[in-house]
Amino acid sequence: MRKPFIAGNWKMNMSRAEAEEFAAKLKELYKDTEVKTAICAPFVHLERLAEAFKGTGIGVGAQNCHFEDSGAFTGEISVPMLEEIGIDYCIIGHSERREYNNETDETCNKKLKRLFASSILPILCVGETLEQRDAGREKEVVAAQVKADLDGLSAENVSKLTIAYEPIWAIGTGRTASPEQAEEMCKAIRDIIADMYDDGVACEVTIQYGGSMKPANATELMNMEDIDGGLIGGASLKAEDFIQIIDF
Numbered sequence: 001m002r003k004p005f006i007a008g009n010w011k012m013n014m015s016r017a018e019a020e021e022f023a024a025k026l027k028e029l030y031k032d033t034e035v036k037t038a039i040c041a042p043f044v045h046l047e048r049l050a051e052a053f054k055g056t057g058i059g060v061g062a063q064n065c066h067f068e069d070s071g072a073f074t075g076e077i078s079v080p081m082l083e084e085i086g087i088d089y090c091i092i093g094h095s096e097r098r099e100y101n102n103e104t105d106e107t108c109n110k111k112l113k114r115l116f117a118s119s120i121l122p123i124l125c126v127g128e129t130l131e132q133r134d135a136g137r138e139k140e141v142v143a144a145q146v147k148a149d150l151d152g153l154s155a156e157n158v159s160k161l162t163i164a165y166e167p168i169w170a171i172g173t174g175r176t177a178s179p180e181q182a183e184e185m186c187k188a189i190r191d192i193i194a195d196m197y198d199d200g201v202a203c204e205v206t207i208q209y210g211g212s213m214k215p216a217n218a219t220e221l222m223n224m225e226d227i228d229g230g231l232i233g234g235a236s237l238k239a240e241d242f243i244q245i246i247d248f
């Protein structure tokens with residue numbers, strides 16, 4: 001059975017002092033539950049967060065990685081470097097990286113393959129723009145992303161994958177997808193996985209919703225059958241808000 005998985009994505013936020021304060025507060029509020037939890041933080045905070053959360057059940061994730069292990073890639077961070085400091089997860093293909101950092105389905109695919117050869121589990125982000133939704137193309141767009149990003153990945157790997165459905169029009173806008181809209185897309189993603197692999201893999205893959213998810217709407221989103229978790233931006237910056245989502 002799939003366990004609920006609530007992950008925070010701090011994006012490019014939090015000073016070192018704020019990160020430390022957050023970690024102390026979350027540890028104080030957090031009770032070990034059936035809900036998997038992680039914080040995906042800027043690279044500079046990862047090692048300290050991994051130390052702070054050791055033994056608590058709270059995981060730590062990066063927000064990107066490179067697909068090569070080492071070499072002339074100025075400014076990049078490799079998967080072995082993340083493994084060395086005890087990182088559990090890595091976000092791949094966030095729409096902000098697709099838009100501003102030239103992330104493509106091809107680079108996402110290479111990064112997923114590299115991560116699955118490591119101890120770090122990927123959280124793959126997919127989602128459509130408002131223009132694509134208004135044109136009725138949301139399912140086609142997301143299906144193309146999923147197919148290209150997972151190309152060549154084994155069933156065993158995909159059963160351990162988390163896919164975050166993040167409609168771009170709902171990110172940081174306060175405009176959440178309705179539970180029905182989010183469910184429709186998460187179910188569509190599960191159906192694509194069933195087509196590409198089989199029902200067993202589709203049943204095991206974890207599918208999160210992301211986009212203005214917060215304490216006030218977490219319960220109704222999490223109650224939907226195919227929504228297994230959330231990838232939380234703004235509401236993951238305050239431990240008091242984030243814990244309420246974990247406790248949905």
Ligand code: 13P
Pocket residue numbers: 009094166170171172173174210211212213231232233234235
């Ligand atoms: P918000 O929760 O701030 O809308 O961000 C969602 C997101 O992009 C998480 O990756």
